[in-house]
Amino acid sequence: MTLKITERLIMTPGPTMVDPRVLQAASNPILGQFDPEFTKIMNENMEFIRRAFQTKNKWSFPVDGTSRAGLEAVINSIVAHGDKVFIPRIGRFGNLAVELATRAGGEIYTLDGEWGQVLSQEKIIEKMNEIKPKVVIFVHGETSTGRLQPMDKIGAAAKKIGAFTVVDAVASFMGVNIPVDDWELDAVIGGAQKSLSAPSGITPLTFNDRFAQEISKRKRVEAGVATKDSAKADDFITSNYLDLTQLMDYWSPARLNHHTESTILNYALHEALELILNEEGLENRFENQKKQQTILKNSLRQLGLKIFGDEKNEMPNMVAVEIPSNVDGEKVRSVLLNEYGVEISSSFGPMAGKIWRIGLMGYVAQKHYVLRFLSIFSQVLEQNGAVLNIKEALEYANNAYKK
Amino acid sequence: MTLKITERLIMTPGPTMVDPRVLQAASNPILGQFDPEFTKIMNENMEFIRRAFQTKNKWSFPVDGTSRAGLEAVINSIVAHGDKVFIPRIGRFGNLAVELATRAGGEIYTLDGEWGQVLSQEKIIEKMNEIKPKVVIFVHGETSTGRLQPMDKIGAAAKKIGAFTVVDAVASFMGVNIPVDDWELDAVIGGAQKSLSAPSGITPLTFNDRFAQEISKRKRVEAGVATKDSAKADDFITSNYLDLTQLMDYWSPARLNHHTESTILNYALHEALELILNEEGLENRFENQKKQQTILKNSLRQLGLKIFGDEKNEMPNMVAVEIPSNVDGEKVRSVLLNEYGVEISSSFGPMAGKIWRIGLMGYVAQKHYVLRFLSIFSQVLEQNGAVLNIKEALEYANNAYKK
Structure with missing residues (x-):
């Protein structure tokens, strides 16, 4: 059962072909997760992700899982039981957002557009103002139909009513400009195996301080690493692996020993972002x-x-x-x-x-x-x-x- | 910020050094997730995992995430809100089991051994019979102290009272014999970045039909792929990404489009298992x-x-x-x-x-x-x-x- 891989011409919306230089990067020797040489790579990946999303967000890091893990990490961390969630939906990945928010315990409100079309931002904002949700989730690049949902006005409008925007930009990331700060988006999830052209299994995301403060209310510190000052939220985040508050402690000088970061996928992510940001532009x-x-x-x-x-x-x-x-x-x-x-x-x-x-x-x-x-x-x-x-x-x- | 990696001599309990042949395997070109050439590799990985765990379990596949993701997938799928969970604990990774079961909503009972020692199986079984839990979780290789918890008798004893055993064998997997079927263990999670010597980010696990039937009671089918026959459990599994019932549909001829399997980590896993099973023995x-x-x-x-x-x-x-x-x-x-x-x-x-x-x-x-x-x-x-x-x-x- 020796591994034999045929090189394909992959013309799908993902997973995509990967530059041989990125694959070579993934074949480098393993480094320990707290080795300064590896934490340097982690920090550089954070900075690369900030540049890719054109954001000053401190919290910009990858999650060790495929795109769906990144989406679930964000949605599961922000949506608590009984929270109102508004999901404008124009295709299959809108359904996925509904699914993830339902699993998190959200009370779901949708606005459905025709498949093959997008929804007008005015319509989305009007409906949002009516519902007054805690969270608005929408898909930027809806690959089931190939549509790009306009979203430059939704972030600011959501902020006005105290809602948090969550954007599934898995398929649009690195294929089109997403100026996260200019558009005042609270949390945005990119994809590795789409226009970034990295291998799947790692998912870059970013969220702002307002979002970080909100999810920190639901932070739970685990037995064994908890100190006497550790707050325990009553309505804690149900996942531990995909709990962004844990990942914040991992991806910061605290270096919480949360999991063993995927070494070679970080190498690949680093090289893929390097090629885009510093070589191609x-x-x-x-x-x-x-x-x-x-x-x-x-x-x-x-x-x-x-x-x-x-x-x-x-x-x-x-x-x-x-x-x-x-x-x-x-x-x-x-x-x-x-x-x-x-x-x-x-x-x-x-x-x-x-x-x-x-x-x-x-x-x-x-x-x-x-x-x-x-x-x-x-x-x-x-x-x-x-x-x-x-x-x-x-x-x-x-x-x-x-x- | 060009990637520069120093080759280390890694003498830690993980992540460990990886055979250059395994890293080379990870640098192969990407295949689409439904490409027959890739699904063949997936199927071979399932068979390899069965052989590694010496089991006939149909459900033997890797999860796209680090070891903690594998543990959470199993625990979150079997432990429903209010379920009694018994956790014998002799170190830090016992604490992790408590944490994951707590997040899943379990009612936790522990039996604490001294750090540096193991617990006698008789004592564990006696306490288990007293508590009558739905799930018993314990750590096989407790790396915080370097102990190997004897467990050849616990599985059969748990079965007698209708309880399900979940074994964290992350650190012992491929370092010591774990005959899953002989020891009548219901679900066992191995690790990639320990004695398997594969890169972290993917986690092999196995569970039997009895376990599969139990978790299937909590199965939820997502909007967009649900059919009119899809059952919807009231007390559904809260994670979608780490929901084993979804992964069963992904890792079987149904090939549910659940996530984009990590291509290169599957290549690495394949090569690492190939080297052990077919070369070294x-x-x-x-x-x-x-x-x-x-x-x-x-x-x-x-x-x-x-x-x-x-x-x-x-x-x-x-x-x-x-x-x-x-x-x-x-x-x-x-x-x-x-x-x-x-x-x-x-x-x-x-x-x-x-x-x-x-x-x-x-x-x-x-x-x-x-x-x-x-x-x-x-x-x-x-x-x-x-x-x-x-x-x-x-x-x-x-x-x-x-x-």
């Missing part, structure tokens, strides 16, 4: 994502395919394409993966069988990958019954890159 | 751990140091040594790490400042590492005020390896 990254996505999208149109959803509010790191009515979407996916080693995604719920989701997140958002993909995808589609303008589309794409 | 591994630990321990005695704790019940992958009264234990640790790149551990609670914990877990349990360590450690100790028989001790160790 944040602005270039966002520009490139948009440029590549535009070329891919327009080329797919040239092929004769229909692009799904509200184009004014689309994610810049994926394209949702309607599956032609005479084509078996799953068969195409299977031929692509099994014969060509190329992976694209289907979708969920009402979108299942209707759209393909083609990701070009982070590392894969490069000319040669897009051209390779177009070439293979169009031919496989044609072999499966679609009538396409292949020559024109490839000519279009090649020309677009020459501009 | 389980029995050889356990024999080698005991042999190396015996040589190290006796050599430290030859040096003139006192070994801490009940020798009949010691872990075979670490040695707890008393810090000589005229020596500053933290200064020695600091010189070892900062000048020689050698790491050993201090301890917790009542043991803090009294003992050093020297680990030789998994990969580091090799002759050349033990001899290097003895040579460096003895000289640093002497420079810091200890009077030792260095020549005799090294001669002893060298001879011991010749036998």
